[in-house]
Amino acid sequence: MTISTVSSPDTNSSVYIPMLFTMSSGRYNASPSSVNPTSVTDSSGDALFTKVAHGLLTGDIVLNASFATSTTYNGYFSVSKIGADTFKLLDVDGDELAYDTNDVSGTYTLDNHNRNFQLKCEIKESLGSTILNTKRIDVNSSAQFVLDVANVLKTYLKKDKTGHIANVGSHTVDDADNSYLEYEVDFTEEIDGLSGAKVSLDTSTVSSLYGFLIVLQYTDTQNIDKYVMEIDGIPPAVLSDFLTDNKSMFFSATSYGFLHFITDAAAAVLITYQAYNNASLLGSGNLIASPYYTGIRGFGRINFATIIAAYATANKVTLRVEDGGGEIYSETITFNLKTVNSTTKEIYWLNERGGVDMFFFTGKHIKFNSVEKQAIEMQLQSGYTYLDRGKKITAQQLENGWEFVADNITQTLYDWLIEIMNSPEVFIKETIASVDYLIPLVVTTEEMNLQLRETKLFKFNALYANRQKAI
Numbered sequence: 001m002t003i004s005t006v007s008s009p010d011t012n013s014s015v016y017i018p019m020l021f022t023m024s025s026g027r028y029n030a031s032p033s034s035v036n037p038t039s040v041t042d043s044s045g046d047a048l049f050t051k052v053a054h055g056l057l058t059g060d061i062v063l064n065a066s067f068a069t070s071t072t073y074n075g076y077f078s079v080s081k082i083g084a085d086t087f088k089l090l091d092v093d094g095d096e097l098a099y100d101t102n103d104v105s106g107t108y109t110l111d112n113h114n115r116n117f118q119l120k121c122e123i124k125e126s127l128g129s130t131i132l133n134t135k136r137i138d139v140n141s142s143a144q145f146v147l148d149v150a151n152v153l154k155t156y157l158k159k160d161k162t163g164h165i166a167n168v169g170s171h172t173v174d175d176a177d178n179s180y181l182e183y184e185v186d187f188t189e190e191i192d193g194l195s196g197a198k199v200s201l202d203t204s205t206v207s208s209l210y211g212f213l214i215v216l217q218y219t220d221t222q223n224i225d226k227y228v229m230e231i232d233g234i235p236p237a238v239l240s241d242f243l244t245d246n247k248s249m250f251f252s253a254t255s256y257g258f259l260h261f262i263t264d265a266a267a268a269v270l271i272t273y274q275a276y277n278n279a280s281l282l283g284s285g286n287l288i289a290s291p292y293y294t295g296i297r298g299f300g301r302i303n304f305a306t307i308i309a310a311y312a313t314a315n316k317v318t319l320r321v322e323d324g325g326g327e328i329y330s331e332t333i334t335f336n337l338k339t340v341n342s343t344t345k346e347i348y349w350l351n352e353r354g355g356v357d358m359f360f361f362t363g364k365h366i367k368f369n370s371v372e373k374q375a376i377e378m379q380l381q382s383g384y385t386y387l388d389r390g391k392k393i394t395a396q397q398l399e400n401g402w403e404f405v406a407d408n409i410t411q412t413l414y415d416w417l418i419e420i421m422n423s424p425e426v427f428i429k430e431t432i433a434s435v436d437y438l439i440p441l442v443v444t445t446e447e448m449n450l451q452l453r454e455t456k457l458f459k460f461n462a463l464y465a466n467r468q469k470a471i
Helices: 150-160 304-310 411-417
Strands: 003-007 012-014 020-025 039-043 046-050 061-064 075-081 086-090 108-110 118-125 130-138 145-148 180-192 198-212 256-263 269-277 280-286 297-303 316-323 333-337 345-350 356-361 365-377 391-405 426-432 435-452 457-466
Touching: 003 198, 020 118, 020 180, 118 145, 118 150, 130 145, 130 150, 150 180, 150 198, 256 316, 256 356, 269 304, 297 304
Parallel strands: 012 198
Antiparallel strands: 003 020, 020 145, 039 046, 046 086, 061 075, 061 108, 075 086, 118 130, 118 180, 180 198, 256 297, 269 280, 269 316, 316 333, 345 356, 345 426, 365 391, 391 457, 426 435, 435 457
């Protein structure tokens, strides 16, 4: 195999930064080497060239124009390696060069560098071997081939980028497999043959790597390993973080929670919960029946109604990731019970770390409709009737939206809520005919006003509109 990997992306990489493969090829030589055959012998009518440790490989292109006696041996040829010390040559038609004379005064010069030498790079989805994209890379000034796969993976993952939230009313396991991708890259040497046709030579594969679509996409540091739970039978020295920076972990008897995490675990992991009444442990269990994750991005959807049904006096719930033997692999996150009313609105959004956060807007909220119409002035002719009009409506747009106001909040909480404005995915939970739905929104404006100077509490309100207009 002549292709070697100089460097490759981390096992877990964000597609929001370059994901570079640097490859080299033993077949490409920017400084052409020369081979001086010591003899040419008859091998069943073919010319068999001998040179101890010649270093040529099958598929190499060589050039010679200095044989004095036998001009048959002059020109461009493709190498057919027979052994470490012997080789044959093929002409433009792929036929082996015929033995003509024992003249060995010529010198063959490796000419691959002049033959449009490239690496063909097939970026594949590892599990299904589906080819996502094919690129051909030219050599650089360092005689290396550099491929960035980030944009390819990003485009592929964006085909269905909202599945990480899924249907809030469904409580089955969802591994959010659209927000990460296990991939491999097949590198194949390609060189123009003597006839000018492209010839494929050796292939090398780099596999079992993961690209993540939404992880720390707004931050400078792309430390994904902080969030990856590697399981080798020993709990990690530092417990891994969930993909959230939530400063307000609350729940109601009818609300949902979302916890994302990353694992390339060799053994299965699951999310467990512990229900409390103040400091008293009421009971514990798995988040969902058998929510096991192995080598994927894990996604825990918490239906607090089922926990409250089992533990009616619970006012606190903690959650963490464990393996099947009870070893803890993640930080423990605590949700506290919050009193809500019929006017409370639940807003969900894709946070800066690639998870989903939720906040209760318990202040007033106003739903509004905005209508925009376009009209043209009609020229009325003499003899018009009362049914004729001077203006005609040519276009009309109806837009629905909400204005939400939060309880008094701290500066720290506000710093977290500002993520809503930056988030590409914002949703409001709406219950229609006893079924919960997440309706996509666009945040248009938000503001914060100091309410109580002594306690430094602020009032936060935001204006939202439906992502799609009604008409």
